Amino acid sequence: MAIDLDTGLLRNFLVCTRLGSISRAAHALGRTQPALSQQLRRLEDIVGEALLQRAATGVSLTAAGAALLPYAERILALSGEALAGVPRAKLSGRCSVGILEDFTGTSLPAAFADFGRLHPDTTLELVALLGSETRTALDSGRIQLALCDAEFLERPPRWSVRVPLLWAAAENFDATIDPLPLVMFSEPCRWRSLAFSALSVAGRCWRIAFESGSLTAIHAAVRAGLGVTTLLPTAMAQGVVSAPVSQSLPALTDIEIGLARRPESEGDVLTNAVEGMLKQLA
Amino acid sequence: MAIDLDTGLLRNFLVCTRLGSISRAAHALGRTQPALSQQLRRLEDIVGEALLQRAATGVSLTAAGAALLPYAERILALSGEALAGVPRAKLSGRCSVGILEDFTGTSLPAAFADFGRLHPDTTLELVALLGSETRTALDSGRIQLALCDAEFLERPPRWSVRVPLLWAAAENFDATIDPLPLVMFSEPCRWRSLAFSALSVAGRCWRIAFESGSLTAIHAAVRAGLGVTTLLPTAMAQGVVSAPVSQSLPALTDIEIGLARRPESEGDVLTNAVEGMLKQLA
DNA sequence: TGCCTCCTATAAGTTTTCATTATGGCCATA
DNA sequence: TATGGCCATAATGAAAACTTATAGGAGGCA
Incomplete structure (x- = not known):
């Protein structure tokens, strides 16, 4: 019992x-x-x-x-x-974390701010990076931790979460238009090819209607009805909603978001704490 | 988080x-x-x-x-x-439960006694039965609940637990003797055949050294060193210990102990409570 | 110093648990 | 009666937790 x-x-x-x-x-x-x-x-x-x-x-x-x-x-x-009552160790120092732009709209920045308030002697930095920039930033010491598509990491991530890649469109957008107008990140973007191949397999035609390297611009283009794009659930925004998989929008594969850590930071107490916070948020 | x-x-x-x-x-x-x-x-x-x-x-x-x-x-x-503070519904009435003799040595009788003390208006009865007698006892209304080998039940049990069947012998008993002397329940006992076939498969010879329909007699015979027997873990006793699987004692299959309930008792509050208690003990 | 023992951590594999989708029944309201 | 909201059950699939096996570190003792 x-x-x-x-x-x-x-x-x-x-x-x-x-x-x-x-x-x-x-x-x-x-x-x-x-x-x-x-x-x-x-x-x-x-x-x-x-x-x-x-x-x-x-x-x-x-x-x-x-x-x-x-x-x-x-x-x-x-x-x-x-x-709340457990005494926290005094943390100090500096820690920078690289994340995909897709995560800037989540509770992650707020959690970082809370952390900083709780530990006034620390400096936390959140850097929005492209997946392809992650490795360099880690190697150079620009960041100690990175949260990005596991495919971009040098070695297997310390831990990871699977996240679905979703079609995103303006509300009431008609996704049956042929060829399908796509709003896409500029190269290098791994998810572009995922979308392209999913469409090919489904025998669907498409064209690039808009292309940009900025998430805000992508949002604006989608909101304006220029086309559909692929986003993580965390990157949806006002006026940009997830469009259900259907005849005209084939299912997309999941993305593995992994955490990488600069080996030199191993054992660093602050980095440990920040990594723990990220894991709890994930 | x-x-x-x-x-x-x-x-x-x-x-x-x-x-x-x-x-x-x-x-x-x-x-x-x-x-x-x-x-x-x-x-x-x-x-x-x-x-x-x-x-x-x-x-x-x-x-x-x-x-x-x-x-x-x-x-x-x-x-x-x-x-402890949650008020218990006043229970009253009578409920009889059939169990294998193997379970009489466990905390089950004590739990029944506690239950009776907590609910003075109830009469609980514990009936030791052979597996083969269970169906008749349920059908006749002699008992409302039964805990026994699922093989003996008419229909799939309401729930069940898997329990290993073990070799039991006196301490220091030499299990390499050939042919292996067996202490066994008299027919009808389904576990006899399980033991026999396990020994056959292992190419081991055996003989029946003692046979009885009473668990106490089986215990006594094993304790005296007459031979080995097969018991559920709950039926081990002073001087009768589980003998590890080895060259001379092949592995035995698990037993599925299932709970059966007399359909007419469906909805009876006391029977519900007793069934709940049994499930927590299992 | 070398060995033995006791302790904890990690890894891999398996079992169990948990949550989801799908479905049916019940009661209230229109 | 039909309809919609609410709850229960069943079956499937994914995630979590436990187990066995193994490695590593520190203290006790010859």
């Missing part, structure tokens, strides 16, 4: 009671409804009592659930306090 | 500090040392600080670890309180 109540399960339970519905809670937690339904049942199995009364209109607390709720809140609060 | 500290990880951390060694803690928790080593690192990744100072003599707390420790204790204590 499980001795301890899992905090993850308690968190789910809490959100379900707050929102009054498993479906809504699932959406809020970024899960599907069946997943949450199962987890909830797992918690009930551990406790040995039904915690939520299911109905067609949503869920409500049972007596056992009402009794558990304050414990859940207290445990989760303590967990948060614990994380 | 993980928002919550997992109670399982905190429990491991706590045990490591108490015992001063990852290896000892792993043994105490019924895990292997690498598993615990990894979990500990996972916790440190979440917290973002080293919690334990590793040394050749064991582990000791770092400053961050010392800060986290009281939180860990408090969270785990709250978790226990929560489980």
Whole structure:
């Protein structure tokens, strides 16, 4: 028998009671409804009592659930306090990280700012690079860490995440136009060829409608309806939305985003901390 | 980033500090040392600080670890309180469970007694049965639940656990004797044939040295050195120990222990609760 | 110094767990 | 009755966690 109540399960339970519905809670937690339904049942199995009364209109607390709720809140609060209460080592020094422009629109810059506020003696630098520039920047010591397409790295990455490459277009863009107008990064861009070959395999014609080396320009061109492009999910923007795979837009392969580290920085405490932060964000 | 500290990880951390060694803690928790080593690192990744100072003599707390420790204790204590504090539904009625004699030596009878103490209005009955008797007992309503070899059940079990079938012998018993003397349950016992065929495949000769329908008698015969037998891990006893697989004792197949439930008891609250208890014990 | 033992970390492979898609049932509202 | 929202279950596939095997480092002792 499980001795301890899992905090993850308690968190789910809490959100379900707050929102009054498993479906809504699932959406809020970024899960599907069946997943949450199962987890909830797992918690009930551990406790040995039904915690939520299911109905067609949503869920409500049972007596056992009402009794558990304050414990859940207290445990989760303590967990948060614990994380905040642990003394952090004093960090100092300088660390530069190279990233793809695609990641500049994410929570990554904000996380870097938070880190800097927490450790005033450090200087963190975020450098937007092309994948092809990464190796040189690492070798020269310009950056200590790099997050980019694993294909561009010299050796296997220390760790990596798979990210889908998506078609992006303006809302209501008609992707059936033939030949398909493409908005693309200028060479060297590895993802260009991925798009081209996917289109070839699907027997689809295309033409380059616009080309630029800047993500902002790409965004603007797509937003203006000049054509479709391929982007990472993190690079979508206002007025530029992911277009579903269909007859006219073939599926694209996933991209492996890997982390590389300058060997000379091995053992550096600040670099360790920054790498840990990146891994948690990924 | 993980928002919550997992109670399982905190429990491991706590045990490591108490015992001063990852290896000892792993043994105490019924895990292997690498598993615990990894979990500990996972916790440190979440917290973002080293919690334990590793040394050749064991582990000791770092400053961050010392800060986290009281939180860990408090969270785990709250978790226990929560489980104890949830009001239990008043249960009443009668429930009989059929089990193999092999399980009478486990914590199962004690758990049944605890359950009865917690729910004074209930009558629980534990019936030791042969696998072959299970179906009749269920059909007649003699029992509502049964835990036995899945092969004996009419339909697929509601759930099951795989358990290894082991060779059992007296300590220092010489298993190289030829032909191998066997102590066996009388027919009908499905495991007899499993043992026989395993020996045949290994080209090993055997003879039946003792035969009985009672587990106690089997234990006594094995303890006296009359021969070896096959038992579930839960059926080992004083003076009867598991004999490792070797040249003279071939590997045996696993047994699938399944739970069957009388269809008429579907929806019965007490039977639900007892089934839940059995599942947690399994 | 050399050997032995006890400890921890890492790697590779396998099993288990978890989440997703797909589907069906139930209740309320129109 | 039809329709939409909500929950449960089943089956598949991906991810996580555990296990075995192995390597490396520090202390105890001849």
